[in-house]
Amino acid sequence: MKLTNRYRDLTFDVIITVGAYFGIAVLILILILLLGNSFPALSEFGLGEFITESKWNPTNESMPKVGAVAMLACSLMISIGAVAIAFPIGLFYLAFVFLYSPKWMAFLLRRIMELVGGIPSIVFGLWGLITLVPMVNQYYPPGASMLSATLVLALMTLPTIIISVDAALSSCRFDLMLASNALGISKESYFWFIAIPQAKYGMIVGIVLSLTRVIGETMAVVMVSGNVIQIPGSVFDPIRTVTANLALEMGYAADIHRSALFTIALVLMLMIGTLVLTLRWFQPRSFKGE
Amino acid sequence: MTRVMTKVFAIAAVVICIGTFVTMLIGLINSGYQSLSFEFLFSSPRNFGLEGGIAPILISTSMILVLAILFAVPISMLTAIFLFFRCRCDTVQTRLILTVLELLASIPSIVFGLFGMLFFCDFLHLGFSILSGGLTLALMIFPTLCLTLFASFLTLPNETRMVSESLGLSRLTVARHLLIPHSISGIVAGIVLGVCRCVAETAALIFTSGYSIRQPRSIFDSGRSLSVHIYELAMNVAGGDANANAAALVLLIVLLIINLLIFAIVDRQPNWIRSANH
Numbered sequence: 001m002k003l004t005n006r007y008r009d010l011t012f013d014v015i016i017t018v019g020a021y022f023g024i025a026v027l028i029l030i031l032i033l034l035l036g037n038s039f040p041a042l043s044e045f046g047l048g049e050f051i052t053e054s055k056w057n058p059t060n061e062s063m064p065k066v067g068a069v070a071m072l073a074c075s076l077m078i079s080i081g082a083v084a085i086a087f088p089i090g091l092f093y094l095a096f097v098f099l100y101s102p103k104w105m106a107f108l109l110r111r112i113m114e115l116v117g118g119i120p121s122i123v124f125g126l127w128g129l130i131t132l133v134p135m136v137n138q139y140y141p142p143g144a145s146m147l148s149a150t151l152v153l154a155l156m157t158l159p160t161i162i163i164s165v166d167a168a169l170s171s172c173r174f175d176l177m178l179a180s181n182a183l184g185i186s187k188e189s190y191f192w193f194i195a196i197p198q199a200k201y202g203m204i205v206g207i208v209l210s211l212t213r214v215i216g217e218t219m220a221v222v223m224v225s226g227n228v229i230q231i232p233g234s235v236f237d238p239i240r241t242v243t244a245n246l247a248l249e250m251g252y253a254a255d256i257h258r259s260a261l262f263t264i265a266l267v268l269m270l271m272i273g274t275l276v277l278t279l280r281w282f283q284p285r286s287f288k289g290e
Numbered sequence: 291m292t293r294v295m296t297k298v299f300a301i302a303a304v305v306i307c308i309g310t311f312v313t314m315l316i317g318l319i320n321s322g323y324q325s326l327s328f329e330f331l332f333s334s335p336r337n338f339g340l341e342g343g344i345a346p347i348l349i350s351t352s353m354i355l356v357l358a359i360l361f362a363v364p365i366s367m368l369t370a371i372f373l374f375f376r377c378r379c380d381t382v383q384t385r386l387i388l389t390v391l392e393l394l395a396s397i398p399s400i401v402f403g404l405f406g407m408l409f410f411c412d413f414l415h416l417g418f419s420i421l422s423g424g425l426t427l428a429l430m431i432f433p434t435l436c437l438t439l440f441a442s443f444l445t446l447p448n449e450t451r452m453v454s455e456s457l458g459l460s461r462l463t464v465a466r467h468l469l470i471p472h473s474i475s476g477i478v479a480g481i482v483l484g485v486c487r488c489v490a491e492t493a494a495l496i497f498t499s500g501y502s503i504r505q506p507r508s509i510f511d512s513g514r515s516l517s518v519h520i521y522e523l524a525m526n527v528a529g530g531d532a533n534a535n536a537a538a539l540v541l542l543i544v545l546l547i548i549n550l551l552i553f554a555i556v557d558r559q560p561n562w563i564r565s566a567n568h
Contacts, residue, residue: 008460008462009460009461009462012460012461012462012465013461015368016368016369016371016372016375016461017372018368019365019367019368019369019371019372020368020369020372020373020387021387022365022368022369022432023369023387023390023391023394023432023433023436024386024387024390026394026429026432027390027393027394029405029409030397030401030405033405033408033409033413034401034404034405034408037408088303089303089306089307090303091303092296092299092300092302092303092304093300093303093304093307095296095299095300095303096300096301096303096304099296099297099300100297100300100301109304111553112308112311113307114549115546115549116311118486118490118545118548118549119490119542119545120489120490120491120492120517120541120545121490121492122490122492122517122520122521122538122541123318123520123538123541123542125521125524126318126520126524126534126535126538127314127317127318129524129525130317130321130524130531130535131314131317155310155314158307186292186293188292188293188296188297189292191296192292192296209396212396213396215398216396216397216398216399216400216401217398218398218399218400218492218493219492219493219517219521222521222525223521223524223525243398243400243493246400246401246404247400247493247496250404250407250497251496251497262404265400265401265404268398268401269397269398269401272396272397272398273393273396273397275396276392276393276396277389277393280389280392
């Protein structure tokens with residue numbers, strides 16, 4: 001067998017390079033198709049109406065309105081709410097894993113979170129629909145509300161946050177722990193004042209990435225949020241997010257309505273893309289995985 | 291003070307987390323197990339899924355899954371190998387590719403669904419079909435799979451790499467005889483994780499592989515995946531809760547098996563895989 005064939009190497013190089021540019025081609029294709037399909041709505045209403053108007057009524061013959069503000073605001077509110085609920089709980093969960101549990105229990109607690117992280121969003125949605133919504137409904141009808149959506153999303157994002165923050169905390173320098181032990185610093189103080197400041201960057205990355213996941217979440221939100229397009233007056237009001245609107249209306253939308261839906265998909269994608277790029281901008285110059 | 295508070299809150303957090311998830315699981319099992327039977331798995335749905343089983347749905351799901359993995363793995367492998375050979379030189383090219391992969395990984399699945407509808411169903415005239423669904427899912431898992439494969443390639447010791455370069459081995463040889471055998475456990479784990487994401491996906495499939503509950507005859511037929519079936523039963527069929535729960539239970543059991551598989555592969559250093567590959 002020849003192991004050092006230069007000609008073959010060249011062919012192989014060409015193939016892997018083509019493979020490597022596949023991702024870029026896909027991204028460009030997605031952008032072109034979305035832009036192309038949202039062009040009719042964009043040229044009729046302009047981007048301004050999408051991001052300033054809050055009424056969504058694209059099928060109205062005389063006065064079509066395509067404002068996405070209410071949906072965008074709801075998407076952002078429930079996502080930030082979910083992460084704000086999940087992060088402290090996750091942090092204390094990890095405090096237990098790092099500080100108080102014996103080795104086997106720490107192993108078990110981590111494994112449980114990895115398992116829960118694999119539960120599909122549709123199952124969370126189903127649970128929310130059958131259990132959580134009736135529960136909220138008893139006290140504050142209608143039950144399918146911003147609160148239910150936020151709670152289900154918080155539950156869904158908990159494993160993601162725990163796993164990424166765990167990775168960030170685990171990569172802390174070991175010698176600092178030894179030093180703090182030698183100085184007689186309690187393990188709680190070590191955790192809060194030495195480990196967490198060290199892992200700050202990794203934790204922020206984890207939080208923002210889970211935020212992008214939560215914003216893009218569709219099925220669970222469709223099932224528990226009540227699907228009324230409005231800016232909610234309280235957390236017990238039903239809402240509809242951008243992704244939910246796409247899933248609910250794309251099936252029957254036509255013409256300008258369809259085009260308007262593609263536009264809000266584009267807006268959503270740009271929003272998430274900006275978040276990811278900002279994160280990458282602040283990232284220290286080294287590769288992931290190293 | 292810090293000590294007591296930390297301990298109290300930490301225990302509370304663990305109790306809340308585990309408690310909620312256990313309640314959730316018990317609730318699902320409670321309302322789903324009556325409908326779950328041998329017959330449920332192996333018969334066709336009748337009356338919009340209110341009666342009968344999920345056999346054709348399981349078949350469509352596995353067809354979509356196989357197609358997605360079949361398309362996603364080779365292309366991710368190429369990208370990951372490319373990144374591995376170029377990653378030491380921090381060039382514009384590698385940074386661009388990594389950034390694009392991260393961007394792709396962050397795109398919501400519903401947007402992938404819309405893209406699949408526009409590109410595969412309309413532009414390539416595949417219609418609502420299992421093939422469109424599989425291709426869309428392949429694109430969806432591609433970026434994550436790439437990054438996972440790349441991360442597992444990076445575990446190849448630097449010395450091995452340098453020795454292979456000093457011997458003048460061709461890159462194809464390095465990839466085939468060093469890289470892939472060395473990181474096979476990571477590769478398998480990455481693929482299995484991709485399988486998990488495919489099985490769990492709903493939003494990307496609604497507009498690409500359709501709702502049909504008939505037995506699919508070929509990959510050009512429309513077919514409903516298990517998660518879409520759960521969604522339909524829970525949202526659009528009155529009284530479909532019991533069967534939705536049963537289907538969810540099936541989905542969870544499948545995912546549990548897959549997950550246990552990952553643990554078996556990743557945790558024990560897989561000597562058997564390696565010896566099989568050398």
